[in-house]
Amino acid sequence: MDTGKGRTDTGEGRTCLVTGASGYIGGRLVPELLAAGHRVRCMARSARRLRDQPWADRVEIVEADATDPESSRRALEGVDVAYYLIHAIGGNGGFAETDRRAARTFSGAAREAGVGRLVYLGGMEPEGELSPHLRSRAEVGRILLDSGVPTAWLRAAVIIGSGSASFEMLRYLTERLPVMVTPRWVRTRIQPIAIRDVLYYLVAAADLPADVNRGFDIGGPDVLTYVDMIRGYARAAGLKQRIILPVPVLSPRLSSLWVGGITPVPGALARPLVESLRNEVVCRENDLAEYVPPPPGGPVGFERSVELALRRVREADVATRWSSASTPGAPSDPLPTDPDWAGGSLYTDEQVRQTDAPPERLWGVVEGIGGDRGWYSFPVAWQARGVLDRLVGGVGLRRGRRDPRRLRIGEAVDFWRVEEIEPGRLLRLRAEMRLPGLAWLEFVVRSDGSRTSLTQRALFHPRGLAGHAYWWAFRPLHDRIFGGMCSGIVRAAERRGAPKQRATVRAR
Numbered sequence: 001m002d003t004g005k006g007r008t009d010t011g012e013g014r015t016c017l018v019t020g021a022s023g024y025i026g027g028r029l030v031p032e033l034l035a036a037g038h039r040v041r042c043m044a045r046s047a048r049r050l051r052d053q054p055w056a057d058r059v060e061i062v063e064a065d066a067t068d069p070e071s072s073r074r075a076l077e078g079v080d081v082a083y084y085l086i087h088a089i090g091g092n093g094g095f096a097e098t099d100r101r102a103a104r105t106f107s108g109a110a111r112e113a114g115v116g117r118l119v120y121l122g123g124m125e126p127e128g129e130l131s132p133h134l135r136s137r138a139e140v141g142r143i144l145l146d147s148g149v150p151t152a153w154l155r156a157a158v159i160i161g162s163g164s165a166s167f168e169m170l171r172y173l174t175e176r177l178p179v180m181v182t183p184r185w186v187r188t189r190i191q192p193i194a195i196r197d198v199l200y201y202l203v204a205a206a207d208l209p210a211d212v213n214r215g216f217d218i219g220g221p222d223v224l225t226y227v228d229m230i231r232g233y234a235r236a237a238g239l240k241q242r243i244i245l246p247v248p249v250l251s252p253r254l255s256s257l258w259v260g261g262i263t264p265v266p267g268a269l270a271r272p273l274v275e276s277l278r279n280e281v282v283c284r285e286n287d288l289a290e291y292v293p294p295p296p297g298g299p300v301g302f303e304r305s306v307e308l309a310l311r312r313v314r315e316a317d318v319a320t321r322w323s324s325a326s327t328p329g330a331p332s333d334p335l336p337t338d339p340d341w342a343g344g345s346l347y348t349d350e351q352v353r354q355t356d357a358p359p360e361r362l363w364g365v366v367e368g369i370g371g372d373r374g375w376y377s378f379p380v381a382w383q384a385r386g387v388l389d390r391l392v393g394g395v396g397l398r399r400g401r402r403d404p405r406r407l408r409i410g411e412a413v414d415f416w417r418v419e420e421i422e423p424g425r426l427l428r429l430r431a432e433m434r435l436p437g438l439a440w441l442e443f444v445v446r447s448d449g450s451r452t453s454l455t456q457r458a459l460f461h462p463r464g465l466a467g468h469a470y471w472w473a474f475r476p477l478h479d480r481i482f483g484g485m486c487s488g489i490v491r492a493a494e495r496r497g498a499p500k501q502r503a504t505v506r507a508r
Contacts, residue, residue, distance in 0.1 A: 013037040014206055015078060017115075019066060019106075020085035022049045022410050024164060025121060025198070027320035029083060031055050032199045038206065043075045052408035052421070066102040072109035081206045082110055084120045084144060087137065096136040103140040107147030118151040119205045120144050121198070124217060124281040125155060131275030145213060152205040153215035154198075154288075157281035158229075160220075160305040161195025162312035163320055163402065169273060174233045179243040185277045186226040186246060191219035194305035197295050204292040212291065217283035222302040226277060229302065236306040320402070347471050349458040349478045351486035357493040359447040362454060363424050364405075365493045366443045370413040371401040376488025378481055385433070389415055394434040416441060435460075437467035443489075456486040 016033050020026035021042040033040050034055060041060040044050055050061050064071035066086050076082060086102055110118060122137040130138065141153040158166045173180065201218050224232065227244055234242055300308070355362060369375060375382050386397030397414040401407070407427070411418045416429035424445065431439035437460055444455040458478065462468045 013039055014080035015039045015041065016206060017041045017043055017076060017079040017082040018085065019043045019083060020087075021053075023085060024320045025159075025202075026083070026085045027053065028195065028199055029085070029202055030059060032203050033206075034058055036203050036206075038081075041075070041079065043072075049410040052410075066106045067098075069105050069109055072106050073113050076110050076113035076115055079110075079113065079115050081117045081119060082106075082115050083202065084118055084140075087140075096132065096139070099136045099140050100143065103143040107144050107149060107151075111148045115149055116210065117206065117208065118144050118147070118149050119202060120151060120153045121202060122153060122155055124157050124283075125215075126279035126281050129279075131278065133275060134279070141215060145215070150208075150210055150213045152208055152212060154201055154205065155215055155217050156193050156198055157190050157219060158192040158277075159195055159198055160192050160302065160309060161198075162309040164195060164309075165273060166192075167306075167309055170229055170233055174230050174242060175237070175239065177242065178240065179245070180230075181245045181247055182227070183247060185274065186230075186244070188277055189223055189225055189280045189282050190229065190277065191223050191282045192229065192302050192305070193218060193220040194300035194308070196305075196308075197299050200295045201288065201292065208291055214287075216288040217285055218288060219283040220302060220305065221299050223282055224302060232303045233306050236303045237310060345462055345468070347460045347462070349482050351456045351483050352453060353456075353486050353490045354451050354453045355490045355494055357452055357490070357496070359445050359452045360424065361496055362452050362490070362493040363445050365489050365496070366427055366445060366454070367407055367421075367423075368405055369427075369443075369489070370416070371404060373404070375485055376492060377484030381477070381481060386415065389433040392434045395432055435467075436464065436470050437462040454486060454490055456482065456489075458482050 013036070016038045018026050018030055018033070018040060021030055021044060026042075030040055030042065030053075039060075040055075040058070041062060042050055043062055043064045043066075045063065045065050047061045047063050050056055062075045064075035066072055084103070084106060086106075087099065107118065120141055122141050123134050125134070125138045125141075141151075141155075144151040145153060160167050160170075197220065198218065201216075227246075230242055230244065234240065382397065390396035390398075395412075395415050399412045399414055401413045402411055407413065407418050407421055409418050409421055412432070413429060415431065415433040417432050418427070419430040419440065420426060420428040426442070426444050428440060428442045431441070433439075439461075440457075440459045442457045442459070444457075446453045446455070460467075460471050462471055
């Protein structure tokens with residue numbers, strides 16, 4: 001909750017509410033607003049999701065749901081500017097109704113609370129038949145414009161920045177495929193924009209005149225095709241030029257499967273990204289320039305934005321990632337903590353290992369699990385499970401992690417998400433792979449003064465007969481996989497403290 005730290009009391013800053021603060025854009029917008037001298041309130045369905053953000057002690061955090069009028073109105077009380085950064089996503093039509101209901105509820109609550117301005121970041125509205133997701137984004141924009149609260153609807157095409165879904169898709173396609181067969185949409189014109197310019201315009205929108213109620217196209221200085229972007233990425237990354245062989249027809253569904261098979265972006269997210277590239281997304285006006293000057297130094301060009309993003313990736317300094325937001329359809333139930341939990345069957349596999357390694361070294365291995373370091377047991381089995389998850393529409397293992405050493409609540413770690421972390425003691429992960437039930441993986445580090453122990457628990461709450469069958473079918477592997485993982489973590493901690501062998505030179 002708000003501690004008062006970092007607040008500006010000069011009367012110049014506005015009170016800004018940010019929705020979606022745990023997501024890719026929202027998580028980066030908050031520090032930019034603070035740096036501009038604004039007071040920031042973050043709205044989240046669960047306040048604990050924001051607990052570990054580096055700016056958490058400088059903002060006020062309120063719990064509210066955009067589809068609930070009462071909690072939204074309370075969150076918006078006393079707010080000058082509200083940033084609407086909420087989007088539903090999914091493979092069926094249900095997301096459009098969710099978007100519609102949330103936009104109407106939130107904007108109505110903003111009107112009742114006397115909010116001075118809404119700022120919405122959506123997609124461009126190109127000519128021709130729109131994809132379902134672009135159509136829904138456009139509908140949200142019109143709902144906010146008609147709400148009675150002055151609204152600035154910023155419309156962007158592809159956003160290029162470290163950790164963005166569009167950047168990750170481009171990055172993996174280019175780096176992994178020196179020769180690629182591509183669908184027709186790679187010839188469509190696109191006007192990408194750097195994430196830093198998006199944030200600049202979002203912050204500036206807070207100070208638009210009160211009578212401004214309209215949409216604005218925002219884009220970078222370059223208009224390219226996706227082929228141009230692939231080649232530009234290759235130049236910026238120092239790769240050999242890619243050979244691109246277009247094919248006449250490749251449906252969005254097949255394209256999303258192709259993208260999902262090559263990149264970390266799962267099919268549920270790849271499909272709306274691909275569908276949005278079927279239409280030409282180029283700025284049709286630059287009217288925002290009448291109110292807002294260009295970003296300092298001018299807008300960032302495409303190849304420069306790629307270079308900046310790659311530098312962040314290589315330095316492991318990625319502030320937020322596309323996987324920061326909750327995965328559609330993923331379970332969100334908290335771990336049942338009652339020892340006599342009455343919610344049905346709860347299967348448990350518990351492993352305990354002791355070591356002479358100090359607790360801080362053991363914790364360093366635990367917190368660094370997943371991603372490039374893997375899971376310390378049967379890597380082939382983990383990779384196979386990741387592939388199987390992708391085949392049934394899950395996220396698989398390719399999401400990796402944002403930072404190779406540090407974790408925050410709510411972050412993705414391969415096909416898990418951090419549900420709880422107590423530095424030095426506890427890490428609990430909640431499964432987001434496709435399962436007939438709910439699953440958690442928990443690590444606890446303890447020290448009795450002389451030795452350190454690691455307690456590892458895998459828990460599974462089955463859903464129906466299929467869930468019970470799943471647990472017992474894989475039960476013979478649990479001791480080997482989970483037992484091997486617990487032992488592997490301990491061995492890794494012990495190796496970190498082992499003295500390095502010195503090379504000896506013989507006299508001749």
